[in-house]
Amino acid sequence: MLRIIKGSEVATLDELTVVHQRISSFELMERAALSFVNWFTNQAMSKSSRVAIFFGPGNNGGDGLAIGRLLHKHGYSIHLFSCFESNSGLSSDCQKNFELIPFGVLNSSWKEFQKEDFDCVIDSFLGVGIRGELRHQAKNIVSKINSFPGKKIAVDLPSGLPADTSCLWECVQADITVTFAFPKLSLLFPEHAKYSGEMVVLDIGIPDSIYEQFNSYFFFLREIDLCAFHKTFHRFSHKGDFGKVLLVAGSKGKMGAAMLATKSALRTGSGLVTCLVPEDERCSIHSSVPEAMAVFYDSEINFSAYDSIGIGPGLGLDKLVLLERVFDNFPYPVVLDADALTILARNPYLFAKIPKGSILTPHLGEFERLFGNFESHIDRLKFAQDFCVSHQLNLVLKGANTVICLSDGRQIFNSSGCRHMATAGVGDVLTGMLTSFLGQGYSPEAAMICGVFQHGLAGELAGMEKVRSMIASDLIDQIPASFKKLGVE
Numbered sequence: 001m002l003r004i005i006k007g008s009e010v011a012t013l014d015e016l017t018v019v020h021q022r023i024s025s026f027e028l029m030e031r032a033a034l035s036f037v038n039w040f041t042n043q044a045m046s047k048s049s050r051v052a053i054f055f056g057p058g059n060n061g062g063d064g065l066a067i068g069r070l071l072h073k074h075g076y077s078i079h080l081f082s083c084f085e086s087n088s089g090l091s092s093d094c095q096k097n098f099e100l101i102p103f104g105v106l107n108s109s110w111k112e113f114q115k116e117d118f119d120c121v122i123d124s125f126l127g128v129g130i131r132g133e134l135r136h137q138a139k140n141i142v143s144k145i146n147s148f149p150g151k152k153i154a155v156d157l158p159s160g161l162p163a164d165t166s167c168l169w170e171c172v173q174a175d176i177t178v179t180f181a182f183p184k185l186s187l188l189f190p191e192h193a194k195y196s197g198e199m200v201v202l203d204i205g206i207p208d209s210i211y212e213q214f215n216s217y218f219f220f221l222r223e224i225d226l227c228a229f230h231k232t233f234h235r236f237s238h239k240g241d242f243g244k245v246l247l248v249a250g251s252k253g254k255m256g257a258a259m260l261a262t263k264s265a266l267r268t269g270s271g272l273v274t275c276l277v278p279e280d281e282r283c284s285i286h287s288s289v290p291e292a293m294a295v296f297y298d299s300e301i302n303f304s305a306y307d308s309i310g311i312g313p314g315l316g317l318d319k320l321v322l323l324e325r326v327f328d329n330f331p332y333p334v335v336l337d338a339d340a341l342t343i344l345a346r347n348p349y350l351f352a353k354i355p356k357g358s359i360l361t362p363h364l365g366e367f368e369r370l371f372g373n374f375e376s377h378i379d380r381l382k383f384a385q386d387f388c389v390s391h392q393l394n395l396v397l398k399g400a401n402t403v404i405c406l407s408d409g410r411q412i413f414n415s416s417g418c419r420h421m422a423t424a425g426v427g428d429v430l431t432g433m434l435t436s437f438l439g440q441g442y443s444p445e446a447a448m449i450c451g452v453f454q455h456g457l458a459g460e461l462a463g464m465e466k467v468r469s470m471i472a473s474d475l476i477d478q479i480p481a482s483f484k485k486l487g488v489e
């Protein structure tokens, strides 16, 4: 899994790569620029587009100059805008690229930029090299870039955004940020959505062994990481091997949540799925999910007969006693979502009773209800880390780039998913998937990694087809395709 390191460590990462691969830092910059240009030319941007590139004096500016030279070669009309007073203080690779500006590429001061003259702006003013608050002139440059109403593409980071912390000033508001090697931490913070826009991570060939030399508890989960976490089953596997799961979900008026979680557990591969629902509501489950069984809230239930239990979707807030019964009678990790989280928030003494290794799946609102308000995402994540380690619990903080917070302190950002998933019931589907993987014998870590990534992948597949019309059931329909895409049978 890709390690997310600090912005201040990027220079060392580059130096180690350069030595390891016996290339020059100029060649590494060229590689970054080539990967950007390769991505850019695949974006259906017409060759007649007029492209403005703002470039700073550091290596981010060097990237921009190299990108300009390569795009000019592809036939784009390029106009460079320098964001410094004199070129005496350029970094050495920026200087080299400055000297290679081709004939036919215009170069002016940023002050000369006229927004009407361009179709697209590339922002390579500042990257991970920013230290402290933006200086006065830099603020004016950022405002100039932001005055452009068309598409703004940031190179590595929107200029002005610190790489690892929350930002208290105005930065470039990019539509897309194309970042090199690994996502800079601050691109994953929800409070920076208006600066980072969409995020694209481009590989520039830095080997994993180099990242391993850095200490970091932040990771980025990608499709290539998944196979290692999936279990394989053999020819003689029977339905018992695929797990018996129980979903404690649904109440009058909220049976849809139970149906979604149940269907999704079945589609994720569970052998036997039972729902614990109000007896009066049993018909809805039987008619919508005939493959599932039902047991009822008032009956005696042998919780330990199940391999995993998911609790919460549509449960209702009056189930404190039931929640305690599960905790007292089931010693293995459970999945806690929705109303179960609100009951926990109202009764914090329950935290100590939750089986170790369990998975809590709050969205930002539920996280706040549980633990209070935080000024920044990084403060929130620090709190989540301490909570998970001290209680030996896991937490899935849902949203764009859902964060899997493990009980050993590691925090893994998910890369799959799309904005069309922000619709009712999509979280219930995740509960079904996580409970299913736990029931199939996956460790909580593997269940979260496979469940969260695949839930996002199914969301992407459904979103491609249904765009904003997507509903949670569409995501369930794409779970089979998500297995196929990963090559998991």
Ligand SMILES: NC(=O)C1=CN([C@@H]2O[C@H](COP(=O)(O)OP(=O)(O)OC[C@H]3O[C@@H](n4cnc5c(N)ncnc54)[C@H](O)[C@@H]3O)[C@@H](O)[C@H]2O)[C@@H](O)CC1
Pocket (backbone or CB within 6 Å): 010, 011, 013, 014, 028, 029, 032, 056, 057, 058, 059, 060, 061, 062, 063, 091, 125, 126, 127, 128, 129, 130, 131, 132, 133, 134, 135, 138, 155, 156, 157, 180, 181, 204
């Ligand atoms: N592995 C990677 O990620 C690679 C990164 N490269 C690029 O190198 C960049 C980093 O380059 P540098 O370290 O030269 O840094 P930058 O180019 O990001 O920034 C350095 C410049 O910012 C100015 N600056 C710093 N703080 C400021 C503030 N508060 N207000 C105004 N100006 C400020 C400095 O005076 C300096 O001129 C990355 O962002 C990326 O674009 C690529 O060239 C190669 C590979």
Ligand SMILES: Nc1ncnc2c1ncn2[C@@H]1O[C@H](COP(=O)(O)OP(=O)(O)O)[C@@H](O)[C@H]1O
Pocket (backbone or CB within 6 Å): 338, 363, 398, 399, 400, 401, 402, 416, 417, 418, 419, 420, 421, 422, 423, 424, 425, 426, 427, 428, 429, 430, 455
């Ligand atoms: N903008 C987004 N990008 C990617 N995924 C998202 C986005 N918004 C929501 N999601 C995902 O959709 C799911 C929504 O869950 P939740 O808020 O619990 O919904 P519900 O309670 O309606 O089921 C989560 O898994 C979350 O990560």
Ligand SMILES: [K+]
Pocket (backbone or CB within 6 Å): 060, 123, 124, 125, 126, 127, 154, 155, 156, 157, 158, 159
């Ligand atoms: K930039």
